[in-house]
Amino acid sequence: MxxxxxxxxVAPAPGRPGLGRLRRWRHRDDALAIGGxxxxxxxxxxxxxxxxxxxxxxxxxxxxxxxxxxxxxxxxHDVVNGxxxxxxxxxxxxxxxxxxxxxxxxxxxxxxTGMPQLLNFESAALALPTLVSYLFPQSLxxxxxxxxxxxxxxxxxxxxxxxxxxxPGPAALGGVTFMLSGFFSGRLGWSITGPFAFTGFLAxxxxxAYRRPGLRHVVGLAAxxxxxxxxxxxxxxxxxxxxxxxxxxxxxxxxxxxxxxELAGIxxxxxxxxxxxxxxxxxxxxxxxxxRASTRSGAHLSAGLPLSALALVVTxxxxxxxxxxxxxxxxxxxxxxxxxxxxxYVGVVALFLAAVALLAAWRRPAVLGAAAGALASALVAYQLxxxxxxxxLLADVGLGAVAVQxxxxxxxxxxxxxxxxxxxxxxxxxxxxxxxxxxxxxLALAVLAVAALWAKSGGSLPPADAAVRRRSLAWPSASLLxxxxxxxxxxxxxxxxxxxxxxxxxxxxxxxxxxxxxLVAGVGINSYARDPFPVTPAVAALARRVGTGLVxxxxxxxxxxxxxGACGVRQWTDTGLYPEMNVAYGIxxxxxxxxxxxxxxxxxxxxxxxxxxxxxxxxxxxxxxxAALARRYGAAYVLAGPHRPAPAGTRLVAAIPTHAGRxxxxxxxxxxxxxxxxxxxxxxxxxxxxxxxxxxxxLPASSGGTLVARITAVPGWHASAGGRPLAVRAVDGLLAxxxxxxxxxxxxxxxxxxxxxxxxxALVALVALVLAGVLGRFVAPxxxxxxxxxxxxxx
Numbered sequence: 001m002x003x004x005x006x007x008x009x010v011a012p013a014p015g016r017p018g019l020g021r022l023r024r025w026r027h028r029d030d031a032l033a034i035g036g037x038x039x040x041x042x043x044x045x046x047x048x049x050x051x052x053x054x055x056x057x058x059x060x061x062x063x064x065x066x067x068x069x070x071x072x073x074x075x076x077h078d079v080v081n082g083x084x085x086x087x088x089x090x091x092x093x094x095x096x097x098x099x100x101x102x103x104x105x106x107x108x109x110x111x112x113t114g115m116p117q118l119l120n121f122e123s124a125a126l127a128l129p130t131l132v133s134y135l136f137p138q139s140l141x142x143x144x145x146x147x148x149x150x151x152x153x154x155x156x157x158x159x160x161x162x163x164x165x166x167x168p169g170p171a172a173l174g175g176v177t178f179m180l181s182g183f184f185s186g187r188l189g190w191s192i193t194g195p196f197a198f199t200g201f202l203a204x205x206x207x208x209a210y211r212r213p214g215l216r217h218v219v220g221l222a223a224x225x226x227x228x229x230x231x232x233x234x235x236x237x238x239x240x241x242x243x244x245x246x247x248x249x250x251x252x253x254x255x256x257x258x259x260x261x262e263l264a265g266i267x268x269x270x271x272x273x274x275x276x277x278x279x280x281x282x283x284x285x286x287x288x289x290x291x292r293a294s295t296r297s298g299a300h301l302s303a304g305l306p307l308s309a310l311a312l313v314v315t316x317x318x319x320x321x322x323x324x325x326x327x328x329x330x331x332x333x334x335x336x337x338x339x340x341x342x343x344x345y346v347g348v349v350a351l352f353l354a355a356v357a358l359l360a361a362w363r364r365p366a367v368l369g370a371a372a373g374a375l376a377s378a379l380v381a382y383q384l385x386x387x388x389x390x391x392x393l394l395a396d397v398g399l400g401a402v403a404v405q406x407x408x409x410x411x412x413x414x415x416x417x418x419x420x421x422x423x424x425x426x427x428x429x430x431x432x433x434x435x436x437x438x439x440x441x442x443l444a445l446a447v448l449a450v451a452a453l454w455a456k457s458g459g460s461l462p463p464a465d466a467a468v469r470r471r472s473l474a475w476p477s478a479s480l481l482x483x484x485x486x487x488x489x490x491x492x493x494x495x496x497x498x499x500x501x502x503x504x505x506x507x508x509x510x511x512x513x514x515x516x517x518x519l520v521a522g523v524g525i526n527s528y529a530r531d532p533f534p535v536t537p538a539v540a541a542l543a544r545r546v547g548t549g550l551v552x553x554x555x556x557x558x559x560x561x562x563x564x565g566a567c568g569v570r571q572w573t574d575t576g577l578y579p580e581m582n583v584a585y586g587i588x589x590x591x592x593x594x595x596x597x598x599x600x601x602x603x604x605x606x607x608x609x610x611x612x613x614x615x616x617x618x619x620x621x622x623x624x625x626x627a628a629l630a631r632r633y634g635a636a637y638v639l640a641g642p643h644r645p646a647p648a649g650t651r652l653v654a655a656i657p658t659h660a661g662r663x664x665x666x667x668x669x670x671x672x673x674x675x676x677x678x679x680x681x682x683x684x685x686x687x688x689x690x691x692x693x694x695x696x697x698x699l700p701a702s703s704g705g706t707l708v709a710r711i712t713a714v715p716g717w718h719a720s721a722g723g724r725p726l727a728v729r730a731v732d733g734l735l736a737x738x739x740x741x742x743x744x745x746x747x748x749x750x751x752x753x754x755x756x757x758x759x760x761x762a763l764v765a766l767v768a769l770v771l772a773g774v775l776g777r778f779v780a781p782x783x784x785x786x787x788x789x790x791x792x793x794x795x
Contacts, residue, residue, distance in 0.1 A: 029168040037154040037175050040515065044180060044523060045147055052530030053143045054089070055189050059527070061085035064578040066641070067538040071659035075324030078527045079331045080338045084189040086593060089532060090583040091123040092130065092142050098692050099125075099134050107693035107750050110583045112592040112601075112620065113550075113633060113712045113734065119287040119755065120596045122191040124232035126283065128152065129194070146188050149197045154179035156200025156224075157413060161420035163204045164366040170427070173511050174420030175200075177350045180518035181412035182316055182343035186525050194231025196409045198224050199240060206248060209272045210265035215773050218272040222769060225276020230283055234291060235402050239380070243410035246376035251369020258365070278765035282758035287596075289754065290714060295602065295618055296401065296595040304383040304391050304404045309335065309342050311453055313411070316345040316521035317472040318453065320465070323524070332468050337405065344381075344408040345521060348479035349514040350419040352446045352486075357422035360429075360438035370417040377411035380404050426490055427507050439490035446483050450476045475517050482513040533584040538656050538663070539577070542639070543587055545654050545665055549636030550673065550710075551576065552590040552624035554644050560611030568611020569602065569622040575641035575663065579621055590635050591621040598714060604733035606632070626650075627668045632732075634673035634710030638666045676739070678705030693750035704741035709748060711735045716752030721745065 048055065057078040062068045064086070091108070094117065098105040105125045108117040118125045129148035133141040158175035166174065178184065178200065187193050205221035228240065277284070311318050312335070319335025319342065333339045354374075361367045379390045381404060391404055422442075429435050450473065457469035489506050535543075542551075555573025572578065577585060579593035592601070595618050602612040605622055606629070624630050624638050627649030638647045642661030646652060650666035672684035674697050685707065687697040697707065711717065713730035719737040720726060726737050726746065737746060 030162070033158060033168040033172040033175075034155060036172055037158060037179070038151060040154065040176055040180070040519075041147055041151045043519060044150065044185065045143065047523065047526075047528050048143055051528035053140050054529040054532040055143045055146045055526065056085040056089045056529060056532045057082060057527035058085060058529030058532040058534075061532070061578065061581055062534065064572070064574065064581070065576065066574050066658040066660045066663060067542065067577060067656070068534060068536050069574070069659065075326060075329040077324060078322060078525070079324045079329075080322040080333075081186075081190070081340050084527075085532060085581065086578050087122065087580050088189055088191060089142055090580045091117070091120075092133075092145065093138065094583050095123055095125045095130060096134060096138050096141050100138075101692075103692045105692065106755075108583065109689070109692070110586065110588045111580060111594060112590055113710050115592060115594050115712060116287075116290060116596060116714060116716075116750075119283065119290055119752070120594060121232045121234050121283065121287055121291070122595060124191050124194050124230065126230045127194050127232060128227045128230070129197075142189075149193050150179050150185070150188060153184060153193070153197040153200070156198055156202075156204070157416055157420075158200070160200040160204040161417055163207050164370075164417065164421060165364075166420045166424040167428075169507060169511065170420045170423035173350075173353075173423055173514060174416045176511075176515055176518065177346055177416035177419055178413050180515075180522055181409070181416065182312070182345040182521070183340075183406070183408040183412055185518075185522040186340050186343045187409075188526060191232035192236055192406060192409075195228045195233055195236035195240060196413075197231065198228040199243070199410065199413050202228060202240065203244060203247060205272065206244070206269050209268040210262065213264070213268075215769070218268050218275070219769055219773070221269065221272030222275035222279060222765070225273055226279035229277070229280035234284075234287070235406065238399055238402060239404075239407050239410060242380060243373050243377055243407070243414070247369045247373035247414065249369075250372035251365040254363075254365035254368045275765045275769060278761045281761040281765075282755055285758040285761070286716070286752045286755035290596050290598075293598050293600070293714075294596045295599050296597075303388045304381055305336055305342060307382050307384075309344075310378075310382065311456070312342050313344045313346060313415075314348060314351065314449055314453060315472050315476045316343065318469055320468050321525075332464070334465050334468075341403070341405050342408075344412060346412050346415050346419070347514055347517045347521075348446055348450065348476045348483060349510060349517070350415060351449070352442050352483045353420075353422035353426065353510075354415050354418035355422070355442035355445050356426055356435075356438050356490075357418045359441055360434050361421065361425050364421075367418065367421055370414045370421065374411055374414035374418065377407045377414060381407040381411060423507070423510065426486065427503060435490050439487040443483055443487040446480060450480060475520070479513055479517060482509055486510055533581065535585070538658050539585060539587075541654065541656050542665065543585065546587065546637050548588065550588045550590055550634055550671075552630045552633065552635035552638045552668075553621060554623045554625055554638055554640040554647060555621070556623060556641060556644055557621070558607065558610060558623045558625065560609055560614050566611075566617060566619070567614055568609070569605055570611045570614050570617065570619050572619060572621055573623075573641060574660070576621075576639050579619060590624065590633055591619075593617065593619045593621075598712065598733065600730065600733045601712065606732075627671075630668040631671045633734075634671055636668055636671045638668060640664045640666065673710045675708050676700055676705050677708060678703055682708075690747070690749075695748040697746045697748065699739065699744055699746065702742050702744055704739050704743065707737040707739050707746055709735040709737065711748070716750050716755065718749050718751065720747050720749075 060076045060078055060082050063073060094108060095105045105117045108115045117123050124130050129145040132148045133145040136144045154175040157178035158171045161171035161174040184193055201224040205217055205224050208217035209221045320332035322331045322333050322339040324331055335342050357367050358371055383391060453473055458466045486506055553576040555575035557568055557571040557573050560568030576589055577587060579591040582589045597618050597620055601620055605612055625647050627647060630638055638650055647666055650668055652664060653667045654665040656663045656665060674685035674687040676683045676685050676699050678701055683700040685697050685699050687695050690696045713733055713735050717728050717735055719728050721743045729736050739746060
């Protein structure tokens with residue numbers, strides 16, 4: 001009997017040879033999910049196509065100065081979140097310009113008498129989204145950085161959910177929930193989102209490095225740690241550490257109870273973390289000393305949010321919105337702090353799915369860990385009673401200056417992870433008794449939560465506020481219908497099991513409802529503009545007159561009668577361009593708004609009781625009322641506000657009309673950024689820029705003396721003459737250099753020694769990782785396992 005003949009192989013359809021390969025590609029579903037996150041990113045930022053590519057509240061920034069404000073301006077779109085237009089965007093533009101000039105952005109020479117740029121953390125000059133943005137034109141670069149941050153946050157949460165056992169669909173739901181959650185999406189453009197965008201990657205690679213031998217995941221962890229640090233905003237670092245410690249600690253203990261401890265895995269996770277810190281050493285090693293010497297390091301207790309603010313996890317706008325309208329120019333927000341510090345919404349769908357995970361799979365280490373992370377985040381962000389014990393404990397361990405309510409972003413992350421795990425359990429094991437019970441209880445909890453919010457929407461509130469709350473409950477109430485359909489589907493027993501297509505349709509309905517809510521809630525919050533820094537006739541007139549000279553301001557904020565608020569040198573009076581916004585215009589002002597302003601900068605201001613120790617923002621904008629004060633800082637001009645008297649010893653050179661009245665510009669005789677104190681005389685010296693963070697100073701005499709440079713005295717400035725180093729010291733917050741006789745030229749350059757050490761550490765770490773990777777291919781390569789992210793670290 002002859003052997004049977006095998007049937008001929010079916011050839012692929014003509015003209016479509018790649019379709020079969022695409023269908024067989026084992027990463028196809030992951031690629032489709034990541035593509036979906038990219039589409040969500042584009043959809044969220046879609047208003048840029050209509051309103052302009054400048055992602056910033058330009059209308060709010062324009063109203064901060066007499067030079068740019070309009071007489072009959074429309075209400076601001078965003079009435080609160082001005083740090084994007086006053087800090088993030090100007091610093092980003094400065095980074096972009098310096099990098100495209102071939103320079104490392106080390107120094108901001110347009111902020112007062114100068115401030116560190118790279119080492120102020122918040123400029124995020126080496127953050128991954130910023131590095132990507134350097135590849136684009138300046139007009140698009142900041143929007144690209146924002147888009148990259150949003151996309152990275154979604155991808156990180158997605159990868160984390162996949163590592164914890166979720167399939168692509170539920171993991172994508174977790175990624176969208178985190179990236180569009182209220183705190184994260186509302187803070188886009190602000191440097192605080194830079195470190196938090198890597199939370200998912202950090203959690204995922206810590207798990208992978210622990211569970212999988214080899215170097216690949218150690219490198220991923222190192223890169224995640226480094227880019228989280230380079231993301232800026234050091235306040236985020238301890239918050240991320242607290243959240244991940246709770247997540248990994250509780251999850252690890254649960255896993256340990258079910259297995260055994262892998263010391264080699266702990267070593268890999270530790271090695272990856274340390275390598276990441278070494279790669280980021282240029283920033284933290286040089287920046288932390290500056291941070292400790294700044295006014296921002298002062299300890300103060302941040303008490304967190306009242307428990308009533310937990311309502312804002314369910315829906316957006318329950319306490320109003322920060323959006324100006326003709327009827328409400330200052331917005332309708334009436335909750336604690338401000339909207340951007342309280343917004344924490346993830347939506348009813350996500351909370352329902354998170355409850356399903358907790359009720360149905362609470363024994364899983366991944367669920368227990370995410371629940372612990374969410375609980376720790378809530379305890380840090382919300383105060384338990386008037387004594388706020390958790391917040392006081394954080395203050396006692398040295399974190400009193402951290403705004404603890406910003407832990408809300410970690411709360412959103414862990415709720416997103418739980419939602420993904422709940423969706424995975426719901427659609428993978430629907431019909432099981434445990435899932436039927438869990439979905440029913442979760443539905444009941446969701447109904448009770450929304451009902452409670454409805455009950456609190458009236459009461460003693462003014463009618464307008466009650467109406468705001470009722471409008472905010474439309475989406476949660478509609479979401480209950482979707483949640484009810486999902487819960488009923490999950491309760492179908494084995495005999496009444498729903499078909500695959502029906503389940504897929506319900507899963508799509510769940511994800512669609514979640515994405516729709518988050519998009520509708522968030523898209524209208526952020527601001528866009530076509531011209532973020534408009535050059536008005538007043539600005540143009542000022543720029544023509546002052547050129548590269550330093551401009552001091554006199555807005556009348558001389559004294560500080562009430563140290564409890566912003567006053568004196570810490571008060572902004574609308575005279576001049578708002579500090580840091582002047583950087584975008586290229587006009588040098590004696591004003592700074594920077595978290596790293598040295599405390600010595602305030603202490604050196606010679607006018608007593610001028611708000612040096614007052615609270616408020618990290619703002620230094622003193623009233624310069626005399627030529628002597630202006631010369632002290634090398635200011636060649638003084639711009640005085642309307643109705644201000646002429647500063648003593650100055651000469652009027654221009655009157656600049658604005659809608660609020662005329663600003664008067666006065667010249668300061670004898671002012672110079674550099675001078676030589678020799679033989680009892682103060683001789684002006686000629687200084688010119690020698691690139692970013694460098695000056696070449698020609699001295700007027702060869703008899704030696706003290707070169708006074710009106711440059712902010714921070715560690716890292718070096719002086720040399722003829723190749724010989726000279727001693728540099730601080731005098732009244734400025735630089736002083738002892739110059740030996742015969743010296744005719746001095747070079748000043750800013751490059752902190754710790755920054756150099758940091759670059760060396762980063763290079764060593766990079767070389768070590770590369771060598772380990774090369775050697776790993778030849779020394780005990782072991783057996784490589786194939787599989788998805790779920791197979792590599794599920795559970």
